[in-house]
Amino acid sequence: MISKILESITWLGHDGFMIRDDTRTIVIDPYQISGGEPADIILITHDHYDHCSPEDIAKIQDDSTIIVTEAASAKKLSGDIRVMQPGDSLELNGVTIEAVPAYNINKKFHPKKNNWLGFVITVGGCRIYHAGDTDLIDEMADLKKIDIALLPVSGTYVMTAEEAVAAAMLIKPQVAIPMHYDSLVGTRDDAEQFADKLTGVCETKILSCG
Numbered sequence: 001m002i003s004k005i006l007e008s009i010t011w012l013g014h015d016g017f018m019i020r021d022d023t024r025t026i027v028i029d030p031y032q033i034s035g036g037e038p039a040d041i042i043l044i045t046h047d048h049y050d051h052c053s054p055e056d057i058a059k060i061q062d063d064s065t066i067i068v069t070e071a072a073s074a075k076k077l078s079g080d081i082r083v084m085q086p087g088d089s090l091e092l093n094g095v096t097i098e099a100v101p102a103y104n105i106n107k108k109f110h111p112k113k114n115n116w117l118g119f120v121i122t123v124g125g126c127r128i129y130h131a132g133d134t135d136l137i138d139e140m141a142d143l144k145k146i147d148i149a150l151l152p153v154s155g156t157y158v159m160t161a162e163e164a165v166a167a168a169m170l171i172k173p174q175v176a177i178p179m180h181y182d183s184l185v186g187t188r189d190d191a192e193q194f195a196d197k198l199t200g201v202c203e204t205k206i207l208s209c210g
Helices: 002-007 054-059 138-142 161-171 188-197
Strands: 009-013 016-020 025-028 041-043 066-069 080-083 089-092 095-101 117-123 126-130 148-152 175-179
Touching: 002 009, 002 126, 002 148, 009 175, 025 117, 041 095, 066 089, 138 161, 148 161, 161 175, 161 188, 175 188
Parallel strands: 025 041, 041 066, 066 080, 126 148, 148 175
Antiparallel strands: 009 016, 016 025, 089 095, 095 117, 117 126
């Protein structure tokens, strides 16, 4: 079950991912994408331009697309929009979406008071955690039965690779995938450092952007 979902995950670069099963396409934080088929669900973590990009969202949005996001991003977008805060959950087309906190603790870029989001997505019986732009925060200890964790590793605006390793050890996913590198900040070295330090702890997978 996990292997099938894992094979369906495409990294779009930066924090962007596409998750597909037999009937649904879910896209998270599309940024600088070339386009593609319309998504059934688009998840937007917060309103920074490299996460909430109306131009990129429009490339994969049609009348049936549902956008799930927080209040500030919702003001920039149009269509069928569902607004969430940390702690909220909803079900859409057989997909369960839980909104969880994402914020900085030693930086000013992502204040906790903004109620910006990470997501836990349950699709095909698999629980996928997309951390959003966050540091290593206490709330990660509350995440339960995460199968796949998508974790930022670049530092500067988010966790460093070393902090992301600590997050993975706290969350205990079966598979950890690094993100938030090779775009505005961070390099593949951050992703490789993250993967190396998790050897023997959990499976890691460094995806090629595609």
